[in-house]
Amino acid sequence: xxxxxxxxxxxxxxxxxxxxxxxxxxxxxxxxxxxxxxxxxxxxxxxxxxxxxxxxxxxxxxxxxxxxxxxxxxxxxxxxxxxxxxxxxxxxxxxxxxxxxxxxxxxxxxxxxxxxxxxxxxxxxxxxxxxxxxxxxxxxxxxxxxxxxxxxxxxxxxxxxxxxxxxxxxxxxxxxxxxxxxxxxxxxxxxxxxxxxxxxxxxxxxxxxxxxxxxxxxxxxxxxxxxxxxxxxxxxxxxxxxxxxxxxxxxxxxxxxxxxxxxxxxxxxxxxxxxxxxxxxxxxxxxxx
Amino acid sequence: xxxxxxxxxxxxxxxxxxxxxxxxxxxxxxxxxxxxxxxxxxxxxxxxxxxxxxxxxxxxxxxxxxxxxxxxxxxxxxxxxxxxxxxxxxxxxxxxxxxxxxxxxxxxxxxxxxxxxxxxxxxxxxxxxxxxxxxxxxxxxxxxxxxxxxxxxxxxxxxxxxxxxxxxxxxxxxxxxxxxxxxxxxxxxxxxxxxxxxxxxxxxxxxxxxxxxxxxxxxxxxxxxxxxxxxxxxxxxxxxxxxxxxxxxxxxxxxxxxxxxxxxxxxxxxxxxxxxxxxxxxxxxxxxxxxxxxxxxxxxxxxxxxxxxxxxxxxxxxxxxxxxxxxxx
Numbered sequence: 105x106x107x108x109x110x111x112x113x114x115x116x117x118x119x120x121x122x123x124x125x126x127x128x129x130x131x132x133x134x135x136x137x138x139x140x141x142x143x144x145x146x147x148x149x150x151x152x153x154x155x156x157x158x159x160x161x162x163x164x165x166x167x168x169x170x171x172x173x174x175x176x177x178x179x180x181x182x183x184x185x186x187x188x189x190x191x192x193x194x195x196x197x198x199x200x201x202x203x204x205x206x207x208x209x210x211x212x213x214x215x216x217x218x219x220x221x222x223x224x225x226x227x228x229x230x231x232x233x234x235x236x237x238x239x240x241x242x243x244x245x246x247x248x249x250x251x252x253x254x255x256x257x258x259x260x261x262x263x264x265x266x267x268x269x270x271x272x273x274x275x276x277x278x279x280x281x282x283x284x285x286x287x288x289x290x291x292x293x294x295x296x297x298x299x300x301x302x303x304x305x306x307x308x309x310x311x312x313x314x315x316x317x318x319x320x321x322x323x324x325x326x327x328x329x330x331x332x333x334x335x336x337x338x339x340x341x342x343x344x345x346x347x348x349x350x351x352x353x354x355x356x357x358x359x360x361x362x363x364x365x366x367x368x369x370x371x372x373x374x375x376x377x378x379x380x381x382x383x384x385x386x387x388x389x390x391x392x393x
Numbered sequence: 394x395x396x397x398x399x400x401x402x403x404x405x406x407x408x409x410x411x412x413x414x415x416x417x418x419x420x421x422x423x424x425x426x427x428x429x430x431x432x433x434x435x436x437x438x439x440x441x442x443x444x445x446x447x448x449x450x451x452x453x454x455x456x457x458x459x460x461x462x463x464x465x466x467x468x469x470x471x472x473x474x475x476x477x478x479x480x481x482x483x484x485x486x487x488x489x490x491x492x493x494x495x496x497x498x499x500x501x502x503x504x505x506x507x508x509x510x511x512x513x514x515x516x517x518x519x520x521x522x523x524x525x526x527x528x529x530x531x532x533x534x535x536x537x538x539x540x541x542x543x544x545x546x547x548x549x550x551x552x553x554x555x556x557x558x559x560x561x562x563x564x565x566x567x568x569x570x571x572x573x574x575x576x577x578x579x580x581x582x583x584x585x586x587x588x589x590x591x592x593x594x595x596x597x598x599x600x601x602x603x604x605x606x607x608x609x610x611x612x613x614x615x616x617x618x619x620x621x622x623x624x625x626x627x628x629x630x631x632x633x634x635x636x637x638x639x640x641x642x643x644x645x646x647x648x649x650x651x652x653x654x655x656x657x658x659x660x661x662x663x664x665x666x667x668x669x670x671x672x673x674x675x676x677x678x679x680x681x682x683x684x685x686x687x688x689x690x691x692x693x694x695x696x697x698x699x700x701x702x703x704x705x706x707x708x709x710x711x712x713x714x715x716x717x718x719x720x721x722x
Contacts, residue, residue, distance in 0.1 A: 142507060142510065189693060189697065192697060193696075193697065198448070198506050199442065199446070199448065199650070200696060202448065202510075203642055203646060203692075203696050204693070204696050204697070206639060206642060206692075207643075207689060207692035207693040207696055208689070208693060209689075210639065210685055210688050210689035210692055211685075211686065211689030211690060211692075211693055212689070213685045213689065214683065214684070214685035214686025214687070214688070214689045214690075215686060217682050217683075217684075217685050217686070218682050218683060218686055221682065222682070320685070324635055328514060328518060328635075331511065331514065332511055332514065332515060335507060335508060335511040336511075339507050339508075364526065366522075366525065366526030366527075367522055367523075367526050368522075369518055369521075369522045370518065370519045370521075370522030370523055370526065373515040373516075373518040373519045373522070374515070374519050376511070376512070376515040377497055377512055377515050377516060377519070380500060380501050380508060380511070380512050381497075381500045381501075382500075
């Protein structure tokens with residue numbers, strides 16, 4: 105019985121971090137869908153959002169306002185990335201675009217280090233409550249993360265399927281040339297996707313900042329997980345990215361609990377290698393790369 | 394004669410530089426060794442990425458495999474004498490790297506760049522976790538007590554002599570890469586890079602070439618790793634993070650993708666960046682927090698405005714003077 109409670113506890117923390125990974129993976133998939141770019145600066149959006157959140161809370165700004173402002177900071181970074189670096193070279197190949205986003209991520213890291221220094225910071229949780237049930241417990245903040253991510257996913261789903269702009273975005277994903285022929289401004293769509301994706305990253309960062317340590321180097325871990333989740337889900341599939349994000353979080357926490365916290369990153373990534381050995385296109389993969 | 398001019402200049406530089414450094418700036422000998430090791434690493438990466446078009450985000454993992462194999466075989470007690478010879482350890486590292494590389498990349502090589510990038514990325518993370526968490530590999534403090542490099546009775550006991558050993562490897566790897574990319578194999582490889590379908594149609598076995606160049610680049614990384622382990626006489630996990638991959642990528646863009654000599658230039662430039670930043674910060678202490686920012690700005694500007702690399706740009710600018718040398722290289 106006690107063992108089951110442990111497992112339940114790991115599942116809860118798995119779903120909590122999984123929500124974060126799912127948001128990051130969704131952001132990754134957004135940019136990939138709109139422009140075909142593998143955005144290696146995605147982790148920096150998370151880092152910027154998280155650092156900004158901690159910083160603003162430290163200044164005494166109320167939580168909701170700080171949350172909004174850190175999203176704005178993330179969006180600014182996203183627009184800067186698209187307009188400054190990606191758009192001028194949008195015809196370049198995968199390698200150049202990959203290197204450009206990598207370069208941009210170094211740049212964002214540099215900015216963060218200049219503004220917030222090299223030390224790790226941690227923020228204040230949204231709610232101090234802890235709820236107990238059948239031997240396990242869940243903190244109020246974890247509920248905020250899980251609930252918040254659900255709201256975001258519903259919002260994104262609504263945007264993509266029920267609004268004109270969202271439908272234009274889907275059309276652009278489907279066929280870029282076709283979309284531009286029917287009058288969709290594809291460059292605008294790309295910019296929008298970078299902004300949305302950056303906002304998603306910043307939201308993930310702002311949500312996770314209070315329960316983890318943030319520093320200017322924290323982006324990498326989110327990037328790798330977001331990238332892997334987006335890929336395991338099959339690049340370009342939003343639903344796949346979500347499912348894979350949650351699975352990654354759960355596997356990671358379970359292996360941390362059952363095997364050893366030292367190996368928690370390794371187990372998840374080793375599973376990814378094994379998975380791709382048998383399903384080289386991911387779970388929901390349908391891209392013809 | 395013009396064909397050999399680059400080689401003569403290069404060999405003279407290799408012979409003379411350590412002597413000059415020992416006389417005037419002994420502290421830079423270690424940096425020179427690092428440039429040599431980094432050159433091998435960068436050329437290996439360039440073969441896969443610049444020539445083959447196959448991105449490898451776990452490249453630092455193969456570097457780590459080489460370094461850790463050397464560390465385990467040479468620094469641990471109870472290893473058979475034959476295997477604890479540095480050259481034998483280096484060879485074992487290569488074999489391990491090749492096997493791992495084959496196993497992880499075989500299934501995804503056909504499915505395109507994104508999945509290959511993802512599998513290699515995952516591999517890099519697995520290597521980091523294993524080295525960091527597994528006691529057998531020394532955990533977070535790593536493995537120390539790796540002996541100096543030696544070939545039989547010949548021991549490279551000081552940085553000065555080790556410099557020659559490393560540069561001999563670098564020279565050989567440049568020579569070998571040039572032979573490879575200018576052979577039939579290299580031409581087929583470039584065909585695969587520029588258009589896979591067209592290459593396939595003209596009878597090039599695309600998967601075979603992709604696999605081979607991937608294995609070759611893993612071998613380069615592994616050899617560089619072994620040399621690195623002998624240089625620092627110890628290995629630990631933070632040496633093999635994603636940052637290393639970032640530096641290697643920076644180097645191939647500095648030098649220009651798909652140029653072997655450019656790899657050398659890129660490696661030298663990237664390895665001198667830290668010295669430059671240190672010099673700056675000693676003048677202006679407030680600059681100490683701007684390291685990433687400087688790297689980022691340089692990196693962005695180079696890719697945006699000089700995608701053919703600093704080296705490639707220099708070749709274009711110098712035109713006549715360098716064009717003959719470029720052909721030889």
